[in-house]
Amino acid sequence: MQEFDVIVLGAGAAGLFCAIEAAKRGRKTLVLDNGKRIGRKILMSGGGRCNFTNMYASPANYLSNNPHFCKSALSRYTQWDFIALVQQYGIAYHEKTLGQLFCDDSAKDIVDMLQQECNKAGVQIALQQDITAVKALEQGGYQLDTVAVSRRCHSLVVATGGLSLPNLGATAFGFQLAEQFGLNVLPVRAGLVPLTWQPADKAVFEEISGVSLPVTAEANDVVFPEDMLFTHRGLSGPAILQISSFWQPGDDLIINLSPQQDLHGFLQEQQQQHPDQELKTILSRLLPKRLVEKLLEVKVFTNQPIKALQGKALQKLADSLTHYVFKPNGTEGYRTAEVTLGGVDTNELSSKTMEAKKQPGLYFIGEVVDVTGWLGGYNFQWAWASGWVAGQYC
Template sequence: MKSSDIDVLIVGAGAAGMMCAIEAGKRGRRVRVIDHARAPGEKIRISGGGRCNFTNLGTSGANFLGENPRFALSALRRFTQHDFIKMVDRHGVAWHEKTLGQLFCDDSAKQIIRMLTDEMKAAGVTLSLGLGVKTVERAGERFQVDLDDGSRVTAASLVVATGGKSIPKMGATGWGYEVARRFGLRVTDTRPALVPLTFEPGLLEQLKPLAGVSVDAVVRHKAPREAGPGRPAKETVFREGLLFTHRGLSGPSILQISSYWREGEAITVDLAPDRDAAAEILAAKTENGKQAVHTAVGHIVPRRLAEALCARENLSGKLAE
């Protein structure tokens, strides 16, 4: 059996695995990254609509969810979004800011992947693709990893950076969770986050005609549990785009709020923020009482949405009726 001995073996050539490899390589460690995929950074490639939303100007520890809110603080203090932007600039990757501090490549997410692979190469990292893991064992103070090409790697440190099950069609599995449990690490129960919300069949049938309608919206979720004695339950609010789809709701505001929502809880959606819909309709009634109700509502929200809302609430006829 062909074998090799290194300092750090990283399983997973995604964003986390490659960044880990770069930093370890810069510190003089002998590093190897392996991945069962044929190309590195597959999730990077499809992120941001193919342009990779690679960081956010407003990133802070407060933006990260988890049982330990301080978990991400030390990492973010040692390597900030501004450090990553400097790396991007150094590699000549043109970028632009969209909304709320979101930074995207002008051209393609592949530029970020190329940047990371170039950084790994400069740090002396070995990258092996199309290669999976058969077994992982602890051999004294080292990890012994047998690969599916029949070779064995022994390493002082093993980093499992395989991600979760978010996109199975891209090869994502729960392998990392299994390895963690095998070595006695506690694995937090996982659930979908940053995902669209789907309607139950009855509501979906009513709102199917709205697929493709988008609006600026304010979405709120109020945790049902009190944060502590005498403290009200925390309310989370996002104001961004909302999109009706053939399955339910999506868009940035919904993807964000999905990380806070739990099954059985309610979210509220304001489809016309900064506007007093009732006052506008009353004014329209005074000015032109013969105007159809859905027409008046259509001056506040998109026409198709106005028609669906009026139909759902059995609002028809003229304003003056």
Template sequence: MKAQTAGCDAIVLGAGAAGLMAAATAGQAGRRVMVVDHAPHAGRKILISGGGRCNFTNMDMGASQFLSGNPHFAKSALARYTAADFLALVQRHRIPWHEKAAGQLFCDRSARDIVDMLLRECAAAQVDMRLSHRIIDVARDGGGEYRVETDQGVFRARNLIVATGGLSIPKLGATGLAHDLARRFGLRVVAPAPALVPLTFGAQDREWMEPLAGLSVNVGIACRSGTGRHAREVIFRDGMVFTHRGLSGPAILQASSYWQPGQALDIDLLPGVEAGRRVLDIKRDRPRAGGLAMLSMLLPQRLAQVFAQAYLPEGQLAGMPDAVLTAVAHQLGAWRLNPHGTEGYVKAEVTRGGVDTDGLSSRDMEARDVPGLFMVGEAVDVTGWLGGYNFQWAWSSGHAAGQAVAERSG
């Protein structure tokens, strides 16, 4: 092992979105900052995001688009460093971008532009970047200084910013280090789980699902979170895709962040359509049509066949009681399925749960009872919707911690 290295104002664990933002923010205020990461390259998760173009923020940003044990926790950081602030940084670096869907901003060229921008910001701040450093131990001595032992040296600082992310996408080196450190320093961790992830189904459901693999349909899914005065419902209207193991697509990924094992999923296959009236109108206009023909007017052919076999008798619509058709319409508007599980962290875009926000300051992300310890980004129990929200949380929470280090070290 190399000789011990002189201390600095802050050590940032993790060279991802939140870590690089925190390091650049503190460094540009004149603080001595070191970034330590076991990976050989910075920003690996940024590079694969958004199909390689990085959905780096969303202009429709607020705490309501995040799941957390404290639905108000994200407000302060998001207000202090906004989507407009990050977009201004992108524009200052002359990175071309476009709005792909309402509010969702992507790079025109490549996610590499965002990583390079953050590295330039860190370089301008003279941040000491230590990549390919395996972390062996992290401790805090009696004088309040943090000691980070790696396989290439021991580093010390008065402030420690933990930005090592969650458990999603382990092939990129994701670990539970942030959660382990939180527990070590006495912070509670809300049970982590995969989020923004495809859902899987049992063998019985897969029998009829597998022939539908690759089929896409626009749906509406109502999701609920919280209890009591924090209870709320949100409806996601977007695409759903059948897979060989279950369901995916934007609407399903969104719903997966709310889904709990054992819960059913109610899917509206005709969002914005009054299904009961529609099927009776078809019966009136085309009484000699069969049930499959009626369903084919409402659904893709393959899915219509599944519904006809499951819910409709053979014969012409004229011979079917209105009550039967109304029951089918109810299925179309609230098709109840029972997921078996998820594709896990391998396919999850983010990790739900994490460091309990009750133990952190919402203003600067510092642990309330552990001075100088900050938790940022995906490591925290703040999980955004699909569409750039999680990156903005990384920018905002990282900036909050970096600003706090800048203010107290001055």
């Protein structure tokens, strides 16, 4: 029987960060993971450059059944703390857009940094571990079994992440473990994920796959201004990934195709200057030509000289382009989702320590918890922050 003070399940962002902090406190700490290497999601994040935090991260950038829960951890380990660590390791980084910080070279820099921190603090790591059973011990603490070995610990930290990218080792283990100990788990669904076409839209729009433009995307009264990309399967791009976390099956997705320009004003101006020009030509000044052709095909407008649009017709055309309604069929699901919404109910956890209120010594951190960030480095910041706070207590 191997004995540890702390066992952390999951060698991802949250698990490694927690283990480092626990080991720094002198706790004998072991991290177990089912994969062949640590930090697999970090390595492929941000297109291989890891968007490791966001300069503007605040509780407002997170979705949770209890929006207050994340405040404590985010305020005690901030983006500035993580940036200081990255600087200490001399990792070159840059702001891409909207406060999103990426490595200049490779996400591997972040994983190497975490590995070095683990080495310095004395964290032990065991990979390719298939946990067969977890039980609470009568005298306190937990026992974890694999086929080969049984291990005991005082504190068990669950950092097994969400369900996205199942081929990268994602499992529902953390949710099942929570349920095993009687903790409530809120329904989970894919977030930060492309949306798919209804068959009728697919027939029209898949031909313009690759076209992208700045839009605002709106669902359930939430609006994100960013780029949208047409794909073979549906809509993607940052605006769509962001709104996907707020969109529910059956909801409308409202797209403003001209968020940066007063469209009605533009059309009025064009009507005065080029009354004989056709609408297709005029709209192609503002929108990608291939998209304009498709809008014509679905009869958003008929191709006629702009002078023919009299009375309220110009305003009506502007409205239909600034409130273009798609009814997505669904999402691409966990196969391509960046995150899992929902998870272990925050009401079950202490926001100060991340420990389960009714199960002493059991902690949940990172994505397995019902706290999900927007696109843009917020999810890693939650992983670092929740891992850090649990590491102070476990």
